Amino acid sequence: MIEEIVSLQMPVEERLVVRKNRLEPEHAGKNMKRISIVTGTHGDELNGQYVCYKLIEKIKAHPEHLCGIVDVYPSINPLGIDTGSRGIPMNDLDMNRVFPGTDSGAMAEHIAYKITQDIIGSDMCVDVHSSNIFIKEVPQVRLSPENYDKLLPYARLMNADIIWALSASVYLEASLANCLNMFGVPSIVVEMGAGSRITRTYARQTLDGIFRLMKELGIWSGSVEEVKEPIVANTGDVSAIHAGRSGLFILEDAEIGVNIQKGFKIGKIVSPLTGDVLEEIISPKDGFLFTLREHPVVYKGAIMARVCKTGDRAETAFASVKGGEAYV
Amino acid sequence: MYREKLYSLEGIYREEFKITGFRFGHGENSACIVGSLRGNEYQQTYICSQLIRELKKLEEHGQIAGNKSILVIPCLNQYATNIDRRFWPLDDSDINRKFPGHIAGDTTQQIAANIMEIIKGYSYGIHLTSFYMPGKFVPHVRMMETGFQNPSLANLFGLPFVVIRKPKPMDTTTLNYNWQMGGTSAFSLYTNCSDYIDDVSAKQAVASILRFLTRMGIIKYNNHSGYIAEVIDEDNLVPILSGAAGFYKRLFEPGRTVYRGDVIGEIIDTYSGEILDRVISPTEGMIFFAYTGPTVMEDAVVYKVIRRLHE
Incomplete structure (x- = not known):
């Protein structure tokens, strides 16, 4: 009804x-x-x-x-x-x-x-x-x-x-x-x-x-x-990666929803005017890539990705994110 | 006076985003005046510009008190102002809903955090702000009831009204709330408009800020002592709703006394031109807020009245 x-x-x-x-x-x-x-x-x-x-x-x-x-x-x-x-x-x-x-x-x-x-x-x-x-x-x-x-x-x-x-x-x-x-x-x-x-x-x-x-x-x-x-994310498991520069985000081979290693190159921020790479977006840890930038125009501070450490799946702690609070 | 780049953000297709401040006097951080956080708060930036002009003259004449400094930040969202948008243009987020901000957060969180870092530690904070509905207010100072609020200080602006608002969940991310929680006596100053320039109300705002700074011993200045403010609890303002939708004709202005049964607005059918409904005051009092949009929806707040108060 x-x-x-x-x-x-x-x-x-x-x-x-x-x-x-x-x-x-x-x-x-x-x-x-x-x-x-x-x-x-x-x-x-x-x-x-x-x-x-x-x-x-x-x-x-x-x-x-x-x-x-x-x-x-x-x-x-x-x-x-x-x-x-x-x-x-x-x-x-x-x-x-x-x-x-x-x-x-x-x-x-x-x-x-x-x-x-x-x-x-x-x-x-x-x-x-x-x-x-x-x-x-x-x-x-x-x-x-x-x-x-x-x-x-x-x-x-x-x-x-x-x-x-x-x-x-x-x-x-x-x-x-x-x-x-x-x-x-x-x-x-x-x-x-x-x-x-x-x-x-x-x-x-x-x-x-x-x-x-x-x-x-x-x-x-x-x-x-x-x-x-x-x-189930534990305290400190989730890391947010933010843009350190303003520019155009180019995704490399990263795919959302998969495990990646520390140092994995998620993408890069480039300048369409100078042709320079302004910043590489690198995973800071091994983990599950569950958030990924979709819109390519980014200002400094924009969230680029979130990675959650996997392994022990304890059940009661909070995921304390360093930066990058999420909104709903 | 010296002009200072307080914060900048690298642009991509536009020039650098900048927040510029104007400092007067030397010594302890006494008062900080913040203008537009939204791009369409033109009146708020204009008031700051007029205040800067006055403070510059006062400083040249040695009228800033010793060991007192004042910071005025006229515009904190140049990217929106320059393209006639209210919020942060790329993602439409409202910086005044991002406080206290996060230094490692998203772009507007970082901007808010940086603003907070710049303005924290001032004894007095004045934020010139606007309401999200199109409407006119009687000029007033608004404080959040955080437990740190001090209505008697708000009275020193000499504006007709001081409004105390019990913070709702949606208020806890505003500049005023967080400024106050950080130990600054923070006031929001509302003039009668935001997205156009009203010189009369701008002058009143400038005078009220100068009056406050004088009374706090930050500047030496002689001006009219203003009003002894009526302190109002926002919950005691009576909202009057539109009973229908259509073109809206406002019949009363803010500050005017109304009596129970007065016809204070008309709602007109958008096709026939006939009056669909009349807005009738349910109480006696003074108009505090009047909606100014050309059309109105059903059940919209078109007036707020201070019950049993007269001109």
């Missing part, structure tokens, strides 16, 4: 509408578990659109396996997605920095409030992101340090390549996932791919994780795929 969570009339002809699709068993029971799948917070992140489509398609194909409520929110920033804008087009506000919002606030806060209130009551929320147009990511789960222990068992089911904790949660205080966690809705953030495109392999990988999670929660009784054993 499609419901309108927010409906605001716009000046000429149309409404701004945030919709969700509620999927539930034909004969709904009492005390059914409920999961919310949210995406489209940033208008340039599209993998979640494909995830929603495939998720609903599979549930509709096998409604007999649905034992709980699945609320799908494909686009909580519909104008952003429609215009290819990361933020809210009218004011460039980042939708993921205005939660939990207020009922009487300006538009973004009002929308955030309505969405937050609608999701509260869910037993789990998965917030699906797709990096941005600058950076490509392998499917990964990012957890806040405050909820790390509680959420790690669920994160492990998400079929991600890597799980890591953000060390600077200050930047994410006003994010949807953080606010929902504060309101008692366990929420995990999935990142994958790059902005403005769909990477179907990553989206399918995440979809398998969602079904595995739903199975665990008792929302899905159908068969599910075996999920990957993720790398």
Whole structure:
């Protein structure tokens, strides 16, 4: 059943509408578990659109396996997605920095409030992101340090390549996932791919994780795929590599999602005017390359790659990143 | 006065990105005034330019107090200003949501961290800033309620209002919040506009900063003592929402008294020209904020009113 969570009339002809699709068993029971799948917070992140489509398609194909409520929110920033804008087009506000919002606030806060209130009551929320147009990511789960222990068992089911904790949660205080966690809705953030495109392999990988999670929660009784054993990053395992110079980034033979050695040449920053190589981008350690620069124009400080040391897969510590905080 | 390149970033297809500061006086870091962090905060840069002009004259006449120094940074986002964009042009990120920054972080985090490094340690910090909605304010000084705020100091600007805002999660990455957490008495100064020049309000802002610097013993200057400010808790401002969407006609200006039942705005059908809805004041008080966009969405905040306050 499609419901309108927010409906605001716009000046000429149309409404701004945030919709969700509620999927539930034909004969709904009492005390059914409920999961919310949210995406489209940033208008340039599209993998979640494909995830929603495939998720609903599979549930509709096998409604007999649905034992709980699945609320799908494909686009909580519909104008952003429609215009290819990361933020809210009218004011460039980042939708993921205005939660939990207020009922009487300006538009973004009002929308955030309505969405937050609608999701509260869910037993789990998965917030699906797709990096941005600058950076490509392998499917990964990012957890806040405050909820790390509680959420790690669920994160492990998400079929991600890597799980890591953000060390600077200050930047994410006003994010949807953080606010929902504060309101008692366990929420995990999935990142994958790059902005403005769909990477179907990553989206399918995440979809398998969602079904595995739903199975665990008792929302899905159908068969599910075996999920990957993720790398769980330890303190100090993740290193971010930043551009030391401004210029044009040229990727060498690096491929995301593979193990590389210390000294591996990921790429170089060059000057298109002088023909000079300004900087070589070199891996500082052996490890798993899970973040890679996608957009070639870089300013000093731009994140070029992240590498996670592999080996012991301890389960409880945080990945303390030297530089290069990640955002969702 | 001396002009100093405080920070630079190598350009690729553009000239170097620079943050330039103007220092007055010598000695302890007394006051730092920060202008536009967003490219379209033209009024804020303009106010700094007028302040620099005044401070230069004062310094030439020996009116900067001994062992006191002032730093003015008019524009901190030249790349956006020069191409009429609000945020960092390459990735559209808002530098005023990147504080305290990270010296080894992404580009705008590095810029924020470098700004923080430059401005930390000043006794008083004044940030000229803007609201993200198109609108006019009554001029005011805003402080975050961090536990370190000092409304009686904010009163010394002599502006009509001091607003205390309880920080929301979205505020914790702003310059004001982090400046204050770092031990500087930080104030955000709002004039009535940002993306155009308003000379009257700019003069008022310059006068209020000079008044504050005088009262803190940083400069020697005689000026009007200004207002004894009304201190307002932001949560006590009454938001008034549009009841419909369409063309928006604002009928009241900031600073004006309204009474319960006054028609203070009209929303007009974008095709028929008929009045769809009237914005009616639900309370008596003074207009603090007025939305100025040509069109309005349903349920948008079009006014904020200070309840039971009169001109």
